[in-house]
Amino acid sequence: MHLSTREQHALARVFALLAEGHAPRPLRLALGEALLDLLQADHFASFVWDGERGVFQDGVWLNMDAANLAAYDAWFQHHDPITLKLQACRHATEVSEVMPYDALRRTAFFNDFLARDGLHWGINLHAFEGDHALGDLRIWRGRQRVGFDAHDKALLDLVEPAFVAALARQRADDTAARLSPRERAVALALRRGLTDKQIARELDLAVTSVRTYLVRLQQKTGAQRRAGIAAWASRLED
Missing domain, CATH: 1.10.10.10 (Winged helix-like DNA-binding domain superfamily/Winged helix DNA-binding domain)
Structure with a gap:
């Protein structure tokens, strides 16, 4: 896999963040900034899955409207045709791999939620320790950009082990306490x-x-x- 000089520097920043021992929420937010740079993307969000309640919670985001995210918490996540499918993949996955964009663009989830913040091309990574969901990374580009490709997925695959390890360490520390x-x-x-x-x-x-x-x-x-x-x-x- 060939990495440009820019990608090498961006990956170094990502791995440095993951090694610094930040608490999970600040870590996901700082990581979002670094990943937008690495993947040349426009929008970022990250949530943690609560399996007992069946909801995504503790969201952080970049370049998205807080009111729109509040609507996601209250309604849209319960009418989301893609994210649980992306979560089930358990590795970096383009949105188009779980739902064709032509079909997605016909949904209320796209028109009334994603499009309001300009989210068009998406890729997700959902981190697990065994069967326990640790947190996710949701990265989007605007409509005028090009979609994500195999190289972008490979970059996220490089990040995944360190992301899982960082969140797992924090989870273990919290549980131990x-x-x-x-x-x-x-x-x-x-x-x-x-x-x-x-x-x-x-x-x-x-x-x-x-x-x-x-x-x-x-x-x-x-x-x-x-x-x-x-x-x-x-x-x-x-």
Whole structure:
């Protein structure tokens, strides 16, 4: 893959941002500015999927109208024909890959939401850690521009691992801060491969109490199995 000098400098800025340890919301906003430069695009938005409520939330955006985004939060996201399809792809995907532009332009979502801010050609990247949605990147160009192509997708594919890692680190830090001392001790014991009975003996707990802590850890970390909790706990300091 050939990168121009401009793209090399823009990518360096992107990777520097992702390594700096920003909180997720400021990170997504700063990253949006860098990605508009990298992809020579015009508009940016980013949300986090709340699977329990079935909504996108915590939006940040650039070069879009706040009132239009409020309408997205309240109504348009529930009548959005493309974003859940883009999310299901789990990699950089052009909007035209999930819905032809001729069909999209006939929808109220396009005419009453996208077009109001001049959004025409789009590409998305949705970041996941396992089955947990961490955040997305929605990048658009105006109608008078050319659409995104395979090179643009490849650039976002280069960014994806570092984007996922940055959001996953912050998620782990936030979750770790919410653990009780006992939950933390159980998580660290799982990381060492101990059984429930071994954890109970080491921490002077009943086995039933250990299993209660495991349920709480599943709820807080999003891990479905004890192996997932152990993997998550690999980020914890002893």
